[in-house]
Amino acid sequence: xxxxxxxxxxxxxxxxxxxxxxxxxxxxxxxxxxxxxxxxxxxxxxxxxxxxxxxxxxxxxxxxxxxxxxxxxxxxxxxxxxxxxxxxxxxxxxxxxxxxxxxxxxxxxxxxxxxxxxxxxxxxxxxxxxxxxxxxxxxxxxxxxxxxxxxxxxxxxxxxxxxxxxxxxxxxxxxxxxxxxxxxxxxxxxxxxxxxxxxxxxxxxxxxxxxxxxxxxxxxxxxxxxxxx
Amino acid sequence: xxxxxxxxxxxxxxxxxxxxxxxxxxxxxxxxxxxxxxxxxxxxxxxxxxxxxxxxxxxxxxxxxxxxxxxxxxxxxxxxxxxxx
Numbered sequence: 001x002x003x004x005x006x007x008x009x010x011x012x013x014x015x016x017x018x019x020x021x022x023x024x025x026x027x028x029x030x031x032x033x034x035x036x037x038x039x040x041x042x043x044x045x046x047x048x049x050x051x052x053x054x055x056x057x058x059x060x061x062x063x064x065x066x067x068x069x070x071x072x073x074x075x076x077x078x079x080x081x082x083x084x085x086x087x088x089x090x091x092x093x094x095x096x097x098x099x100x101x102x103x104x105x106x107x108x109x110x111x112x113x114x115x116x117x118x119x120x121x122x123x124x125x126x127x128x129x130x131x132x133x134x135x136x137x138x139x140x141x142x143x144x145x146x147x148x149x150x151x152x153x154x155x156x157x158x159x160x161x162x163x164x165x166x167x168x169x170x171x172x173x174x175x176x177x178x179x180x181x182x183x184x185x186x187x188x189x190x191x192x193x194x195x196x197x198x199x200x201x202x203x204x205x206x207x208x209x210x211x212x213x214x215x216x217x218x219x220x221x222x223x224x225x226x227x228x229x
Numbered sequence: 230x231x232x233x234x235x236x237x238x239x240x241x242x243x244x245x246x247x248x249x250x251x252x253x254x255x256x257x258x259x260x261x262x263x264x265x266x267x268x269x270x271x272x273x274x275x276x277x278x279x280x281x282x283x284x285x286x287x288x289x290x291x292x293x294x295x296x297x298x299x300x301x302x303x304x305x306x307x308x309x310x311x312x313x314x
Contacts, residue, residue, distance in 0.1 A: 057270075058298055065295070094298065101300040103239075106246050148243060148301055173244070 001219045003029040004042035006072070006088075008063045013049035013086065013196065020196040021046070024212045034066040043219050044081040045072060047088030049141070049194060059102060059144050060090035069095060081125050081215050082188040086142055089180075089190035098183055098190045099157065100149040106173025110143040114204060115193055116168040117179050121161045124186045125218035129210035136207035138193035140171060145192035147174035147181070160184055165191055230313055231276040233288045235306040237297045238269035272296060275311065284308055 003021045007014045014031060021029040032039065039045055053062035063069070069091075076082055076097050084092035092098040105111060114137050119130040130136065149157060154176055157163050165180035172192075180191030195208030239245045248266040255263045274291075276284050288306050297304040 057295070061295065061298070093300075101298055103243065103301060104246055106244065108246050108250060150242065173246070 001025075001027045001044065001216055002042045003027060003044050003046060004032040004039060005029060005046045005048055006034065006068055007031050007048070008034045008050070008052035008066060008091075010052045010054055011048050011050035011087070013088075013194065016194070017046050017048040017085070017196045020199045020208070020212060024199050024209045025216050027216065032068060034063070034068045036068045037071055039068070039071040039075050039080075042075070042080070044083070044215055045075055046196075047072075047082070047084035047091055048196070049086030049088055052087055052091060055087075055144075058094070059087060060092075060094040063087075063091045064094040073097065076183070076188050079185065079187050081218065083126055083211070083215070084188075084190040085194055085196060086145070086192055089192055090144070092188065092190045097188050098181055099153055099162070100147055100175075100178075100181065102144050102192070103146040103148050103173075104144050105142070105146050105171070110141075111145070111171045112139070112141040113171075114139050115171055115179070117165040117193060118168060120163045120166055121182070123161070124164060124182050124189055125215050126189045126211045127164060127214055128217060129214040135168065136210075137205040138195055138198045138208055139204070140193045141197075142172070142192055145174070146172040147178045147192070149175055149178075157181060162186075164189055165193070230311040231278060231281065231284050232309050232311045233272075233274040233276060233284065233306050234309070235272040235274065235288070235292060235296055235304060236269060237272070237292075237302050237304045238267060240301055240303055243301050269302075279310075281308055 005017045119134045122130045122132045166177040170177045182189045195211045198205040198208035248268045252266040292304040
């Protein structure tokens with residue numbers, strides 16, 4: 001399986017993401033600079049955290065117009081697996097690949113610590129290795145992670161099972177304790193907590209590793225189906 | 230030349246914790262009449278055109294596409310004539 005990690009000027013979790021794939025899965029993983037226009041070789045594209053373009057104007061607002069984003073839109077439409085973490089999540093909402101927006105934390109602090117998440121939907125390509133309702137420990141590190149949708153959009157997310165993770169103790173004022181969401185099709189997932197920083201016990205938690213295993217399994221199942229046809 | 234002055238504000242329905250904090254600070258300084266503070270962005274765009282109607286359309290597009298995130302923000306703008314010097 002081929003993984004691509006997008007790199008924008010100001011990305012700073014790209015190496016963690018790269019190593020998480022390499023160490024947890026041992027699959028092929030490459031960095032993809034923001035000027036790239038072709039993502040066709042990748043089965044899964046990871047949009048890492050950081051401060052792309054210095055977070056100028058709004059988090060993710062400028063990254064949205066990078067050359068690689070057109071290719072990412074195409075990959076999303078083709079049903080490829082896409083995961084955005086932290087600033088990556090902000091980039092995906094700004095690109096309208098995911099619903100909602102991320103606002104400044106309600107306590108105005110940069111929150112950087114372990115959080116307990118509840119797995120709300122374990123049927124996405126990134127969450128099948130979890131049990132529904134499972135509590136997992138994943139760190140957060142953000143100042144603008146307060147997820148916002150209006151009441152109508154929230155009802156829609158609930159109805160379509162697009163809420164993937166919720167915080168047990170809401171750290172930032174996110175609507176309905178939401179920590180991660182997916183698109184309608186389920187192939188694009190975004191979250192503020194960092195699963196790539198929780199792949200080994202020595203990091204404080206290994207609960208994030210299952211996200212990477214999940215997507216490899218999803219790809220294998222899809223691939224085997226194709227082979228057996 | 231035209232100048233577009235763009236104001237981007239957080240929607241009324243969305244909490245503004247920064248504004249709340251500034252309000253608290255003002256009240257602490259005895260400016261008790263301040264009942265609300267909302268913080269937004271102010272942008273000045275110089276446009277190489279004198280066509281006001283066209284500029285109106287273009288600036289609206291800029292706001293919708295980039296300058297504001299219409300999920301959580303409102304925007305308004307004014308166009309003024311700039312004397313070329």
